[in-house]
Amino acid sequence: MSNNTNWSIDNAHSEIAFKVKHMMISTVTGHFEDFQATAKTDGDNFNNADFQFTAKTASINTKNEDRDTHLKSDDFFNAEKYPELKFVSKSFDGxxxxxxxxxxxxxxEVVLDADFNGIAVDPYGQTKAGFxxxxxxxxKDFNLTWSAVTxxxxxxxxxxxxxxxxxxxIKQS
Structure with a gap:
C-alpha cells in the first residue's frame, strides 16, 4: 500500500539558474525569481517521485535590464504570450x-542529472529534502531562436x- 507524501519547494533555499556562453568567451548567468515546484513520493522514497515545476518567464533576471527585456521579448521567451515554463517528470531513479x-x-523530453542529497530535519522540526x-x-529546440554574429x-x-x-x-503531509 502506498503512503503518499507531498513536498513543496522551499523558495528561500532554492535557486533556478541557467548559464549561457556569450560571444564564446564569457558566461552569463541568469535566474528565474518566481517559481514553484512540488514532489509526490511514496513515503520518504524519492525514487520515481512525481516532480512538477513552473517558473514565470517574466521573472528572468540576468542583472542587466536591457538583456532581461530582450529575453522576455518574442526573440526568446515571449513572456507576454507564454508566461510560464513547465517541467513534469516521467521518471527519477536517483x-x-x-x-x-x-x-x-x-x-x-529532457534528461537531467539529479543528485539527491538526502533528507534532514531543520531546527524548526520541518523535514527537508535536497537536490x-x-x-x-x-x-533552439524550444523556439528561442534569436541569433546574431559579431x-x-x-x-x-x-x-x-x-x-x-x-x-x-519541505515535507507537507
Whole structure:
C-alpha cells in the first residue's frame, strides 16, 4: 500500500539558474525569481517521485535590464504570450530525472542529472529534502531562436544552455 507524501519547494533555499556562453568567451548567468515546484513520493522514497515545476518567464533576471527585456521579448521567451515554463517528470531513479519541459509552445523530453542529497530535519522540526539538478539543452529546440554574429564571426549567444537547479523541498503531509 502506498503512503503518499507531498513536498513543496522551499523558495528561500532554492535557486533556478541557467548559464549561457556569450560571444564564446564569457558566461552569463541568469535566474528565474518566481517559481514553484512540488514532489509526490511514496513515503520518504524519492525514487520515481512525481516532480512538477513552473517558473514565470517574466521573472528572468540576468542583472542587466536591457538583456532581461530582450529575453522576455518574442526573440526568446515571449513572456507576454507564454508566461510560464513547465517541467513534469516521467521518471527519477536517483540519478537521472527525465521529464517533459515546455517552453513557449514546445514540449520536449529532457534528461537531467539529479543528485539527491538526502533528507534532514531543520531546527524548526520541518523535514527537508535536497537536490542538485543539472543539464543542458539547446534553446533552439524550444523556439528561442534569436541569433546574431559579431564582426569577427563569433556567435553572440550560444545555442547550448546549462541548467543549474538547487532545490530544497519541505515535507507537507
Amino acid at each position: 540519478e537521472k530525472l527525465i521529464g517533459d519541459l515546455t517552453i513557449r509552445d514546445v514540449t520536449k 542538485e539538478i543539472s543539464g543542458q539543452l539547446n534553446r 564582426e569577427a564571426g563569433s556567435i553572440v549567444v550560444s545555442d547550448k544552455v546549462k541548467l543549474v537547479v538547487d532545490v530544497q523541498f
